[in-house]
Amino acid sequence: MNIYDIVFYLFAAITLASAFVVVTARNIIYSAFSLLFTFFGIAGLYVLLGADFIAVVQLMVYVGGILVLILFGVMLTNKITSVQIKTGTLQVIPAILGTALMAGVLIKIFTGTNWHSQMAQYPTKTTAYALGHILLTDYVLIFELLGILLLIALIGAATIARKEEKAS
Amino acid sequence: MIEQYIPIFLVIGVSVVFSMAVIASSKLFGPQRPDSEKLSTYESGMKPVGGVRERISIKYYLVAMLFIVFDIEVIFVYPWGVEFKKLLGEQGISALVPMIIFLVVLELGYLYVYKKGGLKWD
Amino acid sequence: MELLIQAGIALAKILIVITVMLLTVSYLVYFERKISAWIQNRRGPNRVGWYGALQPFADVFKLLLKEDIVPSNANKFIHSLAPFITLFVSFATYAVIPFGPDIKLFGRTIQLALADVNIGVLYVLALTSLGVYGLTFAGWSSGSKYSLLGGIRSSAQMISYEVSMGFSIAGVILLSESLRPMAIVESQYGFMWNALIQPIGFITIVVSAFAETNRLPFDLPEAEPELVGGYHTEYSSMKFAGFFLAEYANMIIASAMIVTLYLGGWQFPYIDKFGLSMGLTAGIQVLSFLLKMALVLFFFIWVRWSIPRFRYDQLMNLGWKVMFPLSLLNLIWVAALIMIFNI
Numbered sequence: 015m016n017i018y019d020i021v022f023y024l025f026a027a028i029t030l031a032s033a034f035v036v037v038t039a040r041n042i043i044y045s046a047f048s049l050l051f052t053f054f055g056i057a058g059l060y061v062l063l064g065a066d067f068i069a070v071v072q073l074m075v076y077v078g079g080i081l082v083l084i085l086f087g088v089m090l091t092n093k094i095t096s097v098q099i100k101t102g103t104l105q106v107i108p109a110i111l112g113t114a115l116m117a118g119v120l121i122k123i124f125t126g127t128n129w130h131s132q133m134a135q136y137p138t139k140t141t142a143y144a145l146g147h148i149l150l151t152d153y154v155l156i157f158e159l160l161g162i163l164l165l166i167a168l169i170g171a172a173t174i175a176r177k178e179e180k181a182s
Numbered sequence: 183m184i185e186q187y188i189p190i191f192l193v194i195g196v197s198v199v200f201s202m203a204v205i206a207s208s209k210l211f212g213p214q215r216p217d218s219e220k221l222s223t224y225e226s227g228m229k230p231v232g233g234v235r236e237r238i239s240i241k242y243y244l245v246a247m248l249f250i251v252f253d254i255e256v257i258f259v260y261p262w263g264v265e266f267k268k269l270l271g272e273q274g275i276s277a278l279v280p281m282i283i284f285l286v287v288l289e290l291g292y293l294y295v296y297k298k299g300g301l302k303w304d
Numbered sequence: 305m306e307l308l309i310q311a312g313i314a315l316a317k318i319l320i321v322i323t324v325m326l327l328t329v330s331y332l333v334y335f336e337r338k339i340s341a342w343i344q345n346r347r348g349p350n351r352v353g354w355y356g357a358l359q360p361f362a363d364v365f366k367l368l369l370k371e372d373i374v375p376s377n378a379n380k381f382i383h384s385l386a387p388f389i390t391l392f393v394s395f396a397t398y399a400v401i402p403f404g405p406d407i408k409l410f411g412r413t414i415q416l417a418l419a420d421v422n423i424g425v426l427y428v429l430a431l432t433s434l435g436v437y438g439l440t441f442a443g444w445s446s447g448s449k450y451s452l453l454g455g456i457r458s459s460a461q462m463i464s465y466e467v468s469m470g471f472s473i474a475g476v477i478l479l480s481e482s483l484r485p486m487a488i489v490e491s492q493y494g495f496m497w498n499a500l501i502q503p504i505g506f507i508t509i510v511v512s513a514f515a516e517t518n519r520l521p522f523d524l525p526e527a528e529p530e531l532v533g534g535y536h537t538e539y540s541s542m543k544f545a546g547f548f549l550a551e552y553a554n555m556i557i558a559s560a561m562i563v564t565l566y567l568g569g570w571q572f573p574y575i576d577k578f579g580l581s582m583g584l585t586a587g588i589q590v591l592s593f594l595l596k597m598a599l600v601l602f603f604f605i606w607v608r609w610s611i612p613r614f615r616y617d618q619l620m621n622l623g624w625k626v627m628f629p630l631s632l633l634n635l636i637w638v639a640a641l642i643m644i645f646n647i
Contacts, residue, residue, distance in 0.1 A: 050437065066423045067261070067423060070429070075250065075253060077434055078249075078434070079254075079433070083246040085444075087243065140483055140484075142261045143264055146265035146269075149261060150280050157284060158287070161284040162287060164251050164255065164291070167251050168288070171247040171300065172294055172295040173298075174247075186419060186420065186421045187421060188307075188310065188311060189399065190400075193399040193418055193419065194396050201387075204542055204546050205384055205543060208540075208543050211368050211369055212369055220373055221373065221374070223448045224375075224448060224537055225449070238452075238456055242456055245620070249464065249467060252470075256471055256474060257470075263477040263478045264477055264483060267481055275643070278639060278643075289632070301620070301625060303621065
């Protein structure tokens with residue numbers, strides 16, 4: 015067990031423990047808060063895998079953007095913290111069936127895969143170069159489609175703003 | 183490459199310890215004589231009026247959504263930026279075309295939000 | 305063994321940098337008060353020590369001996385966590401800022417930066433976005449209207465200006481072809497400073513830095529006349545000191561980033577042509593970095609006492625309708641420069 019293994023288990027533990035709090039916490043602000051650590055742990059795992067650019071993007075987009083959006087959602091809503099977040103209907107049997115099926119598929123994949131156990135060569139420069147190159151050569155169509163996708167998100171955002179204007 | 187990150191992890195560790203020490207020291211030396219007046223919420227000398235967590239404008243939510251979209255846009259500019267000179271050498275002026283299309287598409291969205299009054303604060 | 309020596313050197317550098325930084329922060333507060341007094345034709349702090357030079361320590365001891373008051377309807381855990389996040393972010397950010405060239409000491413090459421990672425610039429951006437949480441959690445957990453409004457305002461303000469900051473950094477990256485701060489500094493050899501090549505980007509990043517650090521004229525989160533203290537209304541003792549410390553530490557980081565990205569970092573124009581010894585060259589370069597930082601910090605303080613506070617709608621309009629298009633224009637400007645002049 016070398017130092018990388020220790021760091022890996024540390025990040026994995028942070029990710030799993032905080033993800034557990036996210037789904038079990040009674041107070042929604044605690045859920046949002048531990049989601050911060052889940053994202054942080056995943057970013058650490060990316061760093062260990064040599065995907066430095068993705069690690070930072072994970073922090074910038076998920077921690078810097080999406081979690082802020084979730085927090086605003088919590089704060090925009092009045093007295094959300096006093097509401098018990100628990101659904102009235104508990105579908106125990108379908109849930110067990112669903113998770114068992116999912117777990118079965120995952121275990122099958124996990125045991126059936128021929129894992130490459132040797133350590134991958136870490137890239138000496140940042141992965142951003144390679145990403146930039148393939149995005150603008152081989153995957154240029156996907157890149158432009160991404161632009162369209164983001165455009166749709168913007169139009170959706172504008173629609174929300176317009177609704178408020180009508181109301182006032 | 184991974185060795186580069188050891189100092190970063192160390193800095194993060196030292197910062198965590200230091201910040202915790204600062205926060206913990208607030209309980210250490212000061213007196214602790216709480217009373218109900220002292221612990222009440224400050225509202226310019228008045229008794230607090232209404233609820234604490236009133237609803238706030240949807241505009242803030244919109245700002246967060248716009249931020250996510252443009253943040254992702256910036257993130258796609260970075261890999262292109264570090265490769266730009268090399269791509270320019272390989273492909274000439276056409277290296278610029280995909281990025282120009284990408285930016286124009288998003289700026290159309292920006293103009294749409296602008297025209298719809300999404301950026302208007304009052 | 306090699307790994308242990310590396311870690312030892314790194315730890316020594318970290319301790320030196322943090323000590324220097326804490327001293328700088330406390331004296332930055334002192335100089336801000338002195339300069340503001342000078343601008344307003346007053347004397348400023350002059351009782352504790354020689355011309356009030358021990359004032360920062362007196363302030364810290366005073367805050368240390370104050371009672372830590374947590375309002376009864378506050379969320380206690382998050383209330384203590386918020387200043388922790390703010391402080392942590394402002395100290396962890398310093399990891400990637402280069403303050404000098406590589407030097408040789410006892411036969412090893414030592415970098416004058418805590419860490420020289422490939423994605424250093426993005427690391428700063430990522431941690432800045434983490435900094436939003438300190439203020440938001442502080443505002444939410446205090447259980448006060450002023451705090452909540454201040455917290456939400458500040459997070460909306462910070463994310464708005466982060467976009468234009470990101471684009472003005474992209475302009476720098478186009479020229480340096482690297483996300484590594486050391487390489488960005490090296491690409492600004494001589495007078496190839498980015499501030500001279502891309503003035504629009506320089507303006508947008510300075511304005512964004514003011515907004516990100518919540519400094520006047522953009523200190524809406526703690527606008528005293530309307531929000532009392534903003535997000536830190538309900539904080540006292542060392543928790544308040546934490547926010548206070550972080551504000552000034554953030555100022556130092558912002559100025560260091562501006563110097564690194566746009567003002568040539570630790571480069572002193574054409575110093576290698578003077579034929580000085582290596583140690584002297586490195587010394588002058590570190591000093592020139594500190595001097596540039598001091599000038600930017602002076603500019604920060606000068607602006608604070610010269611320009612009145614913006615209104616919130618003006619602030620958001622400036623961010624989205626002026627700074628954002630300007631930073632995009634800067635990107636196109638840089639791309640055009642590269643294509644025309646091949647720089």
